[in-house]
Structures are given as structure tokens and as C-alpha cells.
Amino acid sequence: MKISDIFFVIKRRFLEKRNIIFMFVSCFLIFSLLISLTIYHYFNNYKKDELTRNSFYRTISVSSSITPHEIEEIVNLDHVIYIKKRNQGTLSLTMKNFANFKDADIDIKPLLDKNELKIIKGRLPQNADEVVCATKFYPYEIDERNGFNHKYFIKDKNLIGTSFTINYENVTKTLKIVGTYDYFKVMDSMNTCYINEELFNTLVPIDPKNDYDIKIDKNENVEEVASILKNMGINYHVPQTSNGDMESLKYIPIFASLLATLISYLVIYYFIKKKIRYHISDYGILKATGYTNKEIYKIELLENTLIFTLCFIITTIIFLLVYYYLINIPYVSYFVFTSTENLRLPLTSFLLTYLIIFILNVICLKFLMKYLINNRSVYDLLEDKL
Amino acid sequence: MNLENITKTYNLKNEQITALNNLTYKFEKGKLYAIMGHSGSGKSTLIKIMGLIEKPTSGKYTINNTDISTLNDKELSLLRMKHIGFIFQEFYLNDHLKAYENVILPMLINPEIPKNDRQKRALSLLELVGLQERINHFPKELSGGEKQRIAMARALANDPEIILADEPTGNLDEENETIIFNYLKELSEKGKCVIVVSHSDNVKKYADEILIIQKGKLETHENI
Ligand SMILES: Nc1ncnc2c1ncn2[C@@H]1O[C@H](COP(=O)(O)OP(=O)(O)O)[C@@H](O)[C@H]1O
Ligand SMILES: [Mg+2]
Numbered sequence: 001m002k003i004s005d006i007f008f009v010i011k012r013r014f015l016e017k018r019n020i021i022f023m024f025v026s027c028f029l030i031f032s033l034l035i036s037l038t039i040y041h042y043f044n045n046y047k048k049d050e051l052t053r054n055s056f057y058r059t060i061s062v063s064s065s066i067t068p069h070e071i072e073e074i075v076n077l078d079h080v081i082y083i084k085k086r087n088q089g090t091l092s093l094t095m096k097n098f099a100n101f102k103d104a105d106i107d108i109k110p111l112l113d114k115n116e117l118k119i120i121k122g123r124l125p126q127n128a129d130e131v132v133c134a135t136k137f138y139p140y141e142i143d144e145r146n147g148f149n150h151k152y153f154i155k156d157k158n159l160i161g162t163s164f165t166i167n168y169e170n171v172t173k174t175l176k177i178v179g180t181y182d183y184f185k186v187m188d189s190m191n192t193c194y195i196n197e198e199l200f201n202t203l204v205p206i207d208p209k210n211d212y213d214i215k216i217d218k219n220e221n222v223e224e225v226a227s228i229l230k231n232m233g234i235n236y237h238v239p240q241t242s243n244g245d246m247e248s249l250k251y252i253p254i255f256a257s258l259l260a261t262l263i264s265y266l267v268i269y270y271f272i273k274k275k276i277r278y279h280i281s282d283y284g285i286l287k288a289t290g291y292t293n294k295e296i297y298k299i300e301l302l303e304n305t306l307i308f309t310l311c312f313i314i315t316t317i318i319f320l321l322v323y324y325y326l327i328n329i330p331y332v333s334y335f336v337f338t339s340t341e342n343l344r345l346p347l348t349s350f351l352l353t354y355l356i357i358f359i360l361n362v363i364c365l366k367f368l369m370k371y372l373i374n375n376r377s378v379y380d381l382l383e384d385k386l
Numbered sequence: 387m388n389l390e391n392i393t394k395t396y397n398l399k400n401e402q403i404t405a406l407n408n409l410t411y412k413f414e415k416g417k418l419y420a421i422m423g424h425s426g427s428g429k430s431t432l433i434k435i436m437g438l439i440e441k442p443t444s445g446k447y448t449i450n451n452t453d454i455s456t457l458n459d460k461e462l463s464l465l466r467m468k469h470i471g472f473i474f475q476e477f478y479l480n481d482h483l484k485a486y487e488n489v490i491l492p493m494l495i496n497p498e499i500p501k502n503d504r505q506k507r508a509l510s511l512l513e514l515v516g517l518q519e520r521i522n523h524f525p526k527e528l529s530g531g532e533k534q535r536i537a538m539a540r541a542l543a544n545d546p547e548i549i550l551a552d553e554p555t556g557n558l559d560e561e562n563e564t565i566i567f568n569y570l571k572e573l574s575e576k577g578k579c580v581i582v583v584s585h586s587d588n589v590k591k592y593a594d595e596i597l598i599i600q601k602g603k604l605e606t607h608e609n610i
Contacts, residue, residue, distance in 0.1 A: 005494040012482040285478050288439055289492035289540065290467020293459050374459070378439040382478055 001295050006302045009286075018278065019307060022271045026311040027318075029264045030353055034319050036260050037349035040253035058222050062212040064235035074214060077228060079221035083214045261356055268357075269364045272304065276372050277384070283373060284381030293374045297365065304361050312354055387413040387436060387548065387579065392445035394431050394602075405431040406442070407602035415547060418574035419581045420593035428602040429583045430475070430552050436581065437472040437550045438462055449548075467495055471541030473551040475583075477533040479525040485536050486512060486521040492543040499544070511539040516565065530557035538566065542573075549573055549580045556585065567592045 013019075062083075066074075074083050117131050214229075214236075216222050222238055229236050276283070283296050373381065394406040405428045413419060413436075421429050434440040435447065438454065447454045449465060457465070479488050489508040493499045499507060512521055515535035525533055534557060541549060551570065555563040563586065571592045574580040582589055590596060598605040 001495055008487070008490070008494060012487075016482075281478065282480050282482075285480055286491070287463070288437070288466065288472055288474075288478070290463050290465075290470075290544070291495055292463040295463075295495060377441055379434055382439070382474075382476075 001298055003302065006299050009299050010303045013279070014303065014306070018271075018275060019303075022275070023307055023311050025267055025271065026308060026357075027315050029260065029267060030308075030311055030315040030357060031319065032260045033257065033264065033353045033356060034315065034349060036253050036256035037352055038346045040250075040257055041346040041349050043250050043253055058216045058219050058238070060214040060216060060222065060226060060229065060236050060238055062214060062229070062234055062236050066212065066234060070232065070234070071212075073232070074229070077225060079217050079225055081215040081217055083212050261360070264357065265360050265364070268360050269368070272300070272361075272364050273368055273372070276300065276368055280372065280384045281382055284378055284384075287378045287381060293369065296373060297369050300365055300369070301362070304365065305358070308354075308357050308361060312357070316350065388446075388448045389413075389436070390446040390448075392432075392435060392442045392447060394428075394435060394440070395443045404602050406435070409445070409599075409602070409604050411597070411604060411607075413579055413581065415579045416574060416577045417579060417594040418571055418592055419579075420589040420596045421581065421583045421599060422585070422589070422596060423599035423605070427599045429599055431602075432599065433550050433552050433581060433583050436548075437470050438466050439472065467492065467544055469546050469548055471544070471546040471549045473534070473537050473541045473549070473554050475553040475556055477525070477530075477537045479533055479536055479540075481525050484522050484524055485517065485528070488525070488536055489539045489543055492540060496544045508539070508543070511542055512536070514542075515539050515569070531559070531562045534558060534566070535562075538569075547578050549578055551580070551582045553583055553585065555588075560588075563588060 071083055074080060115129075117129050214225065216225055226236060226238065283291075286296060286299075287293075389409055389411045392406055392409045393404065396403045396405060407428075409432065421432065423429050431440070435442050441455075449469060452465075454462070454465075480491060483491065486505070486508045489511055490504050493504045493507065509518070509521060512518055512535075515538050517532060517535050517539070520528060520532055520536075525536070528536070534554060538551075538554065541551075549570065554570070555566050558566065567582075567589060570580050570582060574594070582593070596608045598607070
């Protein structure tokens, strides 16, 4: 039986009410599956990051300021692999080669407070106390309207301190870049902040955050290095590895996926059963005129697959809209997407979702066919006696 | 078609009904058989067994020397498709398909009818039963007699050798009844085996053989 012939059988009943309800429910199921699998995907990736970072190594965090000389001393200790400035988890401005801020990450908030500056939006800085930034970032909202064309100062490592003449709503101003902030660790014009040129050199510096992480080769050697640091008079603490926490958290999305699969199974089973039972006398007619059980199975299979495919397309569109809405809220993206690798769409969760739904469809259908159609006489089907 | 000691019993909650009791008969091509008898005597049961719609409880049923009980679903379906056209008392039309689509339905699985010929063939069959003006109607928009004629056109879709009709004229007026009987007679004269269950005495005028069934047993048969 060709697919076009199957279409002939189902064409007029495809959009009947029960199928539409089935589609709504399927969309919801697919959406929940997609979400739980995607969350699982991120957990897994996050965990992989953590693992590569932390599987062998342990970290000692240094919170007091240390001199370059001390840094050199620490690097030369046994068991120390490297020492590096900690990735700032909070929002900070990177200020390179500028006045007293030498290559430092500075918390935005204290900088603004100390200099009595405020971040403005929707216009160029007019007063001496105003800073404007290119894109929005949490918790500040900065304007990104058309007049602000960032294109012409893209990807310059030495942005800080450079002047720009910007024309915005008929006002021409010369601004200087006071710093760049980023959460993807890329320096470009999208994450620059500007203030008036006159103000630039009068900025009062604040203490840059200078936390360091010392990587130790093995767990057993942490104590040894720590005691040396103690003797040097350096404040430190040994963070607990977060692997344990992540391990147990990981089960939430796995559990959610399994639950979504189980509920999908029950719902799909229920709807397919209802659908077959509703059409059972039609299938009796088909059998009476010579259709085999296999051909009836194919008709149901195609109809259901069509329903699921349609739902999958609709749900994917909704999912993508939600997804891109979410990653454009910097607060969310800052915490969810720790690297650009993670930013890629989790294609596996799409494939897996469709695979799960398709397999559930086949399993339910095979079982229901046996139970509702195959073992019954044509007359039972026609009369719909069960 | 050969029926040998066919028995059919229905198991109800606390009783067993014997609808057919040890029935033996041989049907031949080119004849019109009329099956008559009181209501509840087992006529429908007999014709359903012959149309492979129900299975006998015991006994041997052969079509073209093939024992039905040895066949699987695929082989049974092939037999139904190629050799049997069934006209039900209750019509059993597909409600969401138009009249001509109902007639096309059995052709979809017949590789001998090319795709492009299906529609033409369906229309000519509907014309034959006088329904050319109703081809685009859905069953619920049609009268009982019209539905009966669609069911008839559908039964003929794959040009079967055996045509089984369970009270085909039960819902029709005399004029329509005559049309149907004439047509069934014509089919039998073309070499097909036509078996008609009917209450109507008019069927006697057309029948080559009359079988009277009483309480599941073949009472008499007359050759005319
Ligand atoms: N599906 C069934 N379940 C139980 N009893 C049935 C069923 N079909 C028919 N019967 C019984 O079998 C007997 C013969 O029925 P049927 O063949 O329909 O008679 P007819 O067509 O001659 O009126 C009746 O007593 C009827 O009640
Ligand atoms: Mg009857």
C-alpha cells in the first residue's frame, strides 16, 4: 500500500476534533521532553567542564593581595601546576593599560559608587557623572538603539582609553571607553562602556579584585602547599569540589526526562487506543474488503507519525523562540552558558525526543493492534464489540 | 465454494446459541442462490462465514479448493479482496468518505487496478447502480436505498467472483428492489456466484436455487 493511498484513507478524518486534541497534548509532551533533555544536556556539559577542570587537580584560593614576587615563589613550589587570576564570577569591567587600573577586573558596582557615576540609557552621556554601555547586561539596562553604531570599533584589544566621536540623535559627543565587560570573554564593541572624555582621566581608582587560584596536582598535596602558604602569611581557603553536588543534581533532569517519557507513553497509549476504538468499524470495513492487519497498522502508523511530526515542528519553533529569548536575557545566559560551546543548540535532545516519541508510537500501536484488531473477527470489528 | 458440516455457536453469559448446525452445501459459479428463512434462523451467520467475516466454530469451508482454516491473515485478506464482494444489511459505509471514495477504497489494495483507472472505475460502477448524481455526497446525506447501492458498487470494486448480499433490498421500495435483483441476476449470468439472503418472496423469481434455513439447519433446497 503506497503512502498516497494511505493519505486517501485518512485525508478527511485527519483534522477531526480528537486528532486536534491529540496534537495539543502531544505538543505539550514533546515540549516537556525537549526541555528536560536539554537541561540534562547542559548539566552533562557543565559536569564535563567541571570534570576536566577538577578531576585531578585541586584548587587553593588566595584572597589576600599578593606581590609578583610571591607569585613567582608559589609557582616554583612543588605540586603547584600554575597560579592564575580567578575568572570573575560577578560582573566586572576589564580595565587594561589605564591609569591605575593595570590589567584588572573591577567590579562595576564599586567603581560606579566610588566615582558617583550612574549608568544611563537611551541617550549619550551629558553630565559628568554618566556612563553608557553598549548592550544590556544584568542588572543594568543599557540602550541598544540604532543610533549607536558599534560596528566601526570592533575587536580591538586596546579599546580602553580610546576616544570616539559618536553622533546620536543630532548630538555629537566625544566619549572614551572606560572599560569592557563581558561574559563570553570576547572583547568587542558590544561590551564596552563609555563616559565623557573630560571625565576619563579624573576617575578615582578602586582596588581591583585580585583573587588567585593555585592549582595543585593531587588531592593529597593540598595540605602541604597550604602550610607553606600559611607560613608566607597568605590568606587562603580550600574550596570544596562541587562534583558531589552536581552528581546528585544531575538526577533531576534524568528523572524529569524519564517521567516525561512515562507520561508520554501513558498519554500516547490512551489517545491511540481512543482513536483506534473510534475508527474500529471503519477498520472492520477495510478488513471486510480485503485489507490486511498490516495495512491497517500502516494507516495508523502514518497518521500518528504525521501528527507527531506536525507537533514536533510546532514545538521546535516554540522551543527555539523561548530558547533565544532566554539566552538574550544576559542574567540567564551568564549562568547557563558558561562557554560558547554550550551555546550551541542541543541537537541531540531534539533527535532523542523525536526518537522517543516515535518508538512509543510504534510500541503502543503494535500492542493495541494486537489487542484491538488482529485477534478479532471482522464482524466484531464492524459491530465494535469488545 | 464448499461448506462441510459447518457449525457456529455463540457463547453468551449463561447459554450457548447454535446459530448454524452441521450445515453442508456446495455453491457453484454462474448461479444465483437465494437463502430464505425466519428471522434468527442463521441466514446472516451463514453468509458472514462464507464472506470470511466470521469463522465457523467447526466444519470445513473451502473456496476454490483452499481450506480456509489453514490460511493466515494475509492470505485470508487476499481472498476477500480478490474473490469476495460483500453487501451488508447495515451497509457499513465509511462515513467520512464521499460516495465515490467509498467505492475506491477496496481498489487501493488491488495492484491489478492502476491508480489512474480507480476514479473512472468507481464512477462507472456508481452509474451502473444509478447513483451518478450522488457521487460527491457523504453517506449521511443519502437515503437507505442510496447507501445500499453504494455498498453494492463497493462490493463490485475489485470484480469478485463471489457476491454475497445480506438482505440487500430490506430497506428498498419495490422499484429499487427490482433494479437490484435484476442487476444481481445479470452478475450471475456473467458467471459469478451470487448468494442473496432475503425475506422478500420476489427473490424467488430470480433465483436459480433456493435454500431455506430453519434453526441453523438447511431445511430444503429447490432447483428452479
Ligand atoms: N454476535 C452474536 N452473538 C450472539 N448471538 C448471535 C450473534 N449473532 C447472531 N446470534 C444469534 O444467532 C442466531 C442466528 O442469527 P442470524 O444469523 O443473524 O439470523 P438471521 O439473519 O437469519 O435473522 C440468532 O439466534 C441470533 O440471536
Ligand atoms: Mg440477518
